[in-house]
Amino acid sequence: MTARSLSELFFDPAALAAEIESRGGRPFHARILREQVLGAGIMDYDSMTSLPGRVRDSLRVDFPILSCRELDSSVAQDQTTKLLLGFPSPEDQGRHDTVETVHIPSLRAKGEAGATLCVSTQVGCPVACPFCASGRAGLSRNLAAHEILDQFLAGRAIGKISRSVIMGIGEPLLNFKAVDQALRLVHEELGLGARKITLSTVGFPDRLRAVAPQEPPFQLAISLHTPFDTERDVLVPAMKGTPIEEILEAGDFWFETTGREITYEYVLLGGTNDSREHASTLGRRLHGRRCNVNLIPFNPVSDSDYNRPRGEEVEEFRASLEEAGVVATVRWSRGLESDAACGQLRLRAAQR
Numbered sequence: 001m002t003a004r005s006l007s008e009l010f011f012d013p014a015a016l017a018a019e020i021e022s023r024g025g026r027p028f029h030a031r032i033l034r035e036q037v038l039g040a041g042i043m044d045y046d047s048m049t050s051l052p053g054r055v056r057d058s059l060r061v062d063f064p065i066l067s068c069r070e071l072d073s074s075v076a077q078d079q080t081t082k083l084l085l086g087f088p089s090p091e092d093q094g095r096h097d098t099v100e101t102v103h104i105p106s107l108r109a110k111g112e113a114g115a116t117l118c119v120s121t122q123v124g125c126p127v128a129c130p131f132c133a134s135g136r137a138g139l140s141r142n143l144a145a146h147e148i149l150d151q152f153l154a155g156r157a158i159g160k161i162s163r164s165v166i167m168g169i170g171e172p173l174l175n176f177k178a179v180d181q182a183l184r185l186v187h188e189e190l191g192l193g194a195r196k197i198t199l200s201t202v203g204f205p206d207r208l209r210a211v212a213p214q215e216p217p218f219q220l221a222i223s224l225h226t227p228f229d230t231e232r233d234v235l236v237p238a239m240k241g242t243p244i245e246e247i248l249e250a251g252d253f254w255f256e257t258t259g260r261e262i263t264y265e266y267v268l269l270g271g272t273n274d275s276r277e278h279a280s281t282l283g284r285r286l287h288g289r290r291c292n293v294n295l296i297p298f299n300p301v302s303d304s305d306y307n308r309p310r311g312e313e314v315e316e317f318r319a320s321l322e323e324a325g326v327v328a329t330v331r332w333s334r335g336l337e338s339d340a341a342c343g344q345l346r347l348r349a350a351q352r
């Protein structure tokens, strides 16, 4: 298939060199182009003055750097920027498949320059968690590796990226080949270290056991959301029938194989999974395991049956885990006033 954007060819160096030659350049110009975009973050051909003018002129006409278009965006008071990116649909070039990418500037208090970029891996999501707007319409398709890379390049154009969470729309382990290809490139050529990238999954045990020995270029987070099997069947429908213990054992295997501690993500749904019994059972199940827990108070989604827990309930839950010897932190979502819940911007566009 003919490539329609430069980013697509970053995964095929021979094809990139051929493309540049067909536009009057030399093979080494392909390497320069690569360094300019991936290394230096230059996102317009006119600024690439080390390329011959005829090559720049030709590329500018019909070969965009990214395959996506920015269809919508919202910026919160704290400068958290959510982008709605549209990728050409493979079935209908006039249509766009949309995903969300979020650029979250670091808080100065943490003393870290740059931002965290939250990246999507699929158009829609097959996991269908009932509290998540992204899972409502199911899966449309997987993103290709260059479409995942495009999100990093679009995010970096807003501001420096110091961390990334693969935690946007989609389940990364169900599109792992493309995710892995993209993250390896990001790691090697955009310079984001493996400890600065966190991939979040609902935790398919077989897939975790298969990926762990491959020196994955990321840290792992597993979305648990409850310590009870029957409730997890409801909250994470695609994992129905998989016992939580199997997931935890796969998590232990991950730590033993990679040497990197797991984070268990827990979306706190007020009145659903935030009781004392939930906290004490979770504490018992995780006690003695090399892991930590990230508590995420639910972000209200329009038409949702679920509630955001109150601050004191969240703190009680966290303290109960600490009492059980489990390190737990609370992550209040940033940019709450501007469609902060995952999938909201996409939902709004679909409703329009």
Ligand code: SF4
Binding pocket: 125, 126, 127, 128, 129, 132, 133, 134, 135, 136, 168, 169, 170, 171, 202
């Ligand atoms: S919470 Fe994550 S896994 Fe669940 S439906 Fe939403 S995007 Fe998919």
